[in-house]
Amino acid sequence: MRSLIDILDLSVEEIDDLIATACDIIDNPDKYAEACKRKKLATLFFEPSTRTRLSFEAAMLELGGSVIGFSAANNSSAAKGESVADTVKTISCYADIIAMRHPKEGAALVAANNASIPVINAGDGGHCHPTQTLADLFTIYREKGRLSDLTVGFCGDLKFGRTVHSLINALSRYAGIHIVLISPEELKLPSYVKKDVLQKNGIPYTQTTDLEGALPELDILYMTRVQRERFFNEEDYLRLKDSYILDLKKLEKAKSDLCVMHPLPRVNEISVAVDDDPRACYFKQVLGGKYMRMALILKLLKEASV
Ligand code: CP
Numbered sequence: 001m002r003s004l005i006d007i008l009d010l011s012v013e014e015i016d017d018l019i020a021t022a023c024d025i026i027d028n029p030d031k032y033a034e035a036c037k038r039k040k041l042a043t044l045f046f047e048p049s050t051r052t053r054l055s056f057e058a059a060m061l062e063l064g065g066s067v068i069g070f071s072a073a074n075n076s077s078a079a080k081g082e083s084v085a086d087t088v089k090t091i092s093c094y095a096d097i098i099a100m101r102h103p104k105e106g107a108a109l110v111a112a113n114n115a116s117i118p119v120i121n122a123g124d125g126g127h128c129h130p131t132q133t134l135a136d137l138f139t140i141y142r143e144k145g146r147l148s149d150l151t152v153g154f155c156g157d158l159k160f161g162r163t164v165h166s167l168i169n170a171l172s173r174y175a176g177i178h179i180v181l182i183s184p185e186e187l188k189l190p191s192y193v194k195k196d197v198l199q200k201n202g203i204p205y206t207q208t209t210d211l212e213g214a215l216p217e218l219d220i221l222y223m224t225r226v227q228r229e230r231f232f233n234e235e236d237y238l239r240l241k242d243s244y245i246l247d248l249k250k251l252e253k254a255k256s257d258l259c260v261m262h263p264l265p266r267v268n269e270i271s272v273a274v275d276d277d278p279r280a281c282y283f284k285q286v287l288g289g290k291y292m293r294m295a296l297i298l299k300l301l302k303e304a305s306v
Contacts, residue, residue: 002303003112003119004296007130007170014299015170018134019141021295022288029062035298036065042095043069044087044111045122046078046102051264051286052122052131056099059293068095085114092116097301099131099293103229118300126160126227132263133166134296135289139281140220142288143259149176153214155244156182156224156269158189163263164224165193172201179205180214184243186236187226211244215254221246223262223269247271251279261285 004010010018025032041060045053049071057067070076078087084102088111091098100111101122108121123129141147152171154164158181168189171177179198181189188207198205208214215221226241245268246260262270262282274280 001118002300004130005108005112005121006128007133007166012173018292018295019138022138022291025291025294032063034064036063039065039301040095041065041067042091042098044098044100045071046073049101055290056293059290059297063294084110088115118304126162128166129162130166131293132163133170134292135285136167137170138288138292139285143281148174150219151178151217152220153180153182153218154222155211157187157226158183159187160227161224169197172197172203177203179203181205181207182211182214184240212250212253218258220259225267225269242268246274248273
């Protein structure tokens with residue numbers, strides 16, 4: 001049974017096909033309005049979410065399917081001690097496909113190994129968030145017309161940010177990518193990502209603490225929230241949370257066609273005044289995420305039926 005746990009579970013060609021399907025859905029929504037008639041998506045969210053859960057639900061509804069699920073662990077029998085394995089074996093009796101978010105790294109893989117229907121990882125701890133990456137790749141493609149030959153800056157919490165790890169993995173397969181890592185010392189990209197992804201694939205990268213210094217060379221700036229829920233110590237979080245705040249003054253130093261991205265939710269990392277700048281792409285990411293999730297649901301259900 002094909003599931004999506006890590007963005008590398010999809011080949012570059014499959015990602016191209018998903019982007020093409022998402023573009024076709026935008027152009028021809030009626031063609032897809034009953035594509036998942038009588039199919040059910042289960043959204044199993046053991047951790048909070050606004051965009052991912054509701055975009056999955058909107059995606060399935062726009063495909064003519066229906067949705068069941070829970071939005072918090074304490075609304076499910078996990079609160080009574082039920083395992084992820086037993087939960088997904090149960091849900092496999094009720095639904096055709098699962099989207100699951102869980103605070104523990106590896107939980108999505110456990111789910112996929114125990115479910116008899118496709119499982120989509122909607123975020124597992126600090127590990128990865130492949131459907132956010134699909135939204136990110138779609139946004140870059142729509143804004144830049146390509147996924148290669150780009151200088152991409154990642155700024156903020158590069159240690160705990162699972163969206164950062166997933167997107168770096170995805171971009172490492174395209175030609176001409178240069179990565180700029182902008183973070184405080186304490187929130188640097190983990191060594192294993194640098195070694196196993198960037199160095200292994202020969203991706204040139206630089207590390208800095210200086211956002212303003214890095215801005216002029218960037219084609220993409222991927223801002224991130226400091227992940228309070230992954231900190232052991234509240235004092236450290238409070239000290240680091242406002243390390244970087246992108247505002248219009250800083251953007252004066254950036255390219256006129258810079259694409260400013262953020263997986264959201266935003267706390268203080270991007271001033272609200274930036275939202276009206278044509279370079280702000282983060283709400284386009286939100287919308288693109290719905291179309292890419294529609295394309296992914298279609299693909300996995302089609303593969304499960306053969
Ligand atoms: N980007 C993202 O995962 O947002 P949510 O936590 O709201 O789902």
